[in-house]
Amino acid sequence: MNKVAIAAIDLGKHSFHLHAQDDRGHEILRKKFNRVTLIRYLANLEPCTIVMEACGGAHFMAQEVAGLGHTPKLIAPHLVRPYVKSNKNDFADAEAICEAATRPTMRFVPPKNxxxxxxxxxxxxxxxxxxxxxxxxxxxxxxxxxxxxxxxxxxxxxxxxxxxxxxxxxxxxxxxxxxxxxxxxxxxxxxxxxxxxxxxxxxxxDDLSMRLMTMPCVGPITSTVLAAELGDGKQFKCGRGYAASIGLVPKQHSTGGKNVLLGISKRGDRNQRRLLIQCARVYLIHLERQKGALADWVRRLLASHHHSNLVVCALANKFARIAWAIAAHHTEFDAGPNAMNA
Structure with a gap:
């Protein structure tokens, strides 16, 4: 039997369906397990990549898989759906997860501790x-x-x-x-x-939460929500990637070389987006007390736009990028010299 290179698990409450492939993409195993027998099988399997949808119980299973020496990867369910070939069933879902994970441009969800x-x-x-x-x-x-x-x-x-x-x-x-x-x-x-x-x-x-609270208008609620979802931020190449993942960048509808940018896409986690927009609104309310490069940038936006909602979304986008930089580079927010609130 060929060595398993990648195995996908369709998670359930009591039953788990596994689809395993070798390094050439050929199917090796397709089997149904319960929770106990699955853990026993994975414990006896040589280290490989284990892929699952980021659904209920996925983070626990990722922790268990990592403890057994495997490399866990989680994929958002909506990114797996296009790879289901025909009729939907548990084994077809597991095969689709495996197929999606082998795509070179696939985006993965970092497992939570x-x-x-x-x-x-x-x-x-x-x-x-x-x-x-x-x-x-x-x-x-x-x-x-x-x-x-x-x-x-x-x-x-x-x-x-x-x-x-x-x-x-x-x-x-x-x-x-x-x-x-x-x-x-x-x-x-x-x-x-x-x-x-x-x-x-x-x-x-929490260290990351404390560092996120150095951002203006970010308190314990927002900082803990962002810390839980961002982790070390390494799942995103840059701050724009994180901002895009929570729907704070313009939605694009371009064709024929003509670029058309619409309002924010509102994709991803609604709660993170809501909290960052609330922080941006509070910042604008107290803008007269704010100093530094960020405050000057906001004032320029207000001077060039007619509606404050545009500035709020732009500032929330900026907050998202700052939060990513704090997480990815292990830093704190620095508003610059002489930027303390009045």
Whole structure:
């Protein structure tokens, strides 16, 4: 049997489908495993390249594969899809992953370590609790409107709901239902506060997060999200590659030698793009207090453009490039001499 040069795994919860090829691209093995038998097979396999889609459980499996002496590589699912030949099934997906990985221009997703996973998990849970808290607030407002009460906007009015119910003439069942919603709001709000402190602690303990916070208007939330996704930044050739991966560069529609640039592409991770744009908006709000080359560049853009949204996107793009440089070159942000905020 020829030596396995590259093996692709179609990941599942309980079943894993493996497609292995030699160095000439010929199929050697096609087999279904469970989790235990897969790890046992890989442990007995000579070191090779193991490729998977960057989906649920992929980063854990990449850590396991690396521990067994193999070279793990992850590919974004949308880059694998064009290589599925005909009907979709698990073995066809594994073969497509293998085919995609052999392309010389293929882009790979860097596997996360457990520190990066913890940063990403904390931020993900925090975002989900914030969404649930907002949904609960909306339910309280809607329920009160049904009994003729229009509650003021903001969390202060929600927190004063028990006093409002005490003084009302609502039925006991209505009061009970509203207090259930109020208790759920208090729980979610408490969890968000706990996670805020947890993210701040993780940012203070993570070297890359601390260096990213030297950028203007970047705090613990943004820095930990970027640190979890960027890693060492080596997966991108330059800062523009990272900015393009999160959709902060112009979308191109060119043909016949005529270059047409549209608005930002909005590809990739929406959360990273949103956070960087928010940082750019805050920077513009406090622009009069900013000094240095970056602030002068922003002022020139504002003078030459009619709409601040264009400048916000350009500045978010600049922030993305700076973040990549900080990660890839192990540096900190330097605004230049005499650039301290007033």
């Amino acid at each position: 457990q520190t990066q996973q913890a940063l990403a998990m904390s931020n993900s849970i925090r975002e989900s609790f914030i969404k649930d808290r907002t949904a609960t607030v909306n339910r309280i407002h809607a329920a009160l409107l049904e009994v003729g009460v229009s509650l003021a906007a903001g969390f202060k009015a929600i927190k004063e709901l028990p006093a409002l119910l005490e003084a009302s003439s609502f039925s006991e069942r209505i009061k009970k239902n509203l207090m259930l919603l109020h208790g759920h709001f208090n729980y979610l709000d408490g969890q968000v506060q706990v996670l805020n402190k947890d993210v701040e602690c993780q940012a203070a303990e």
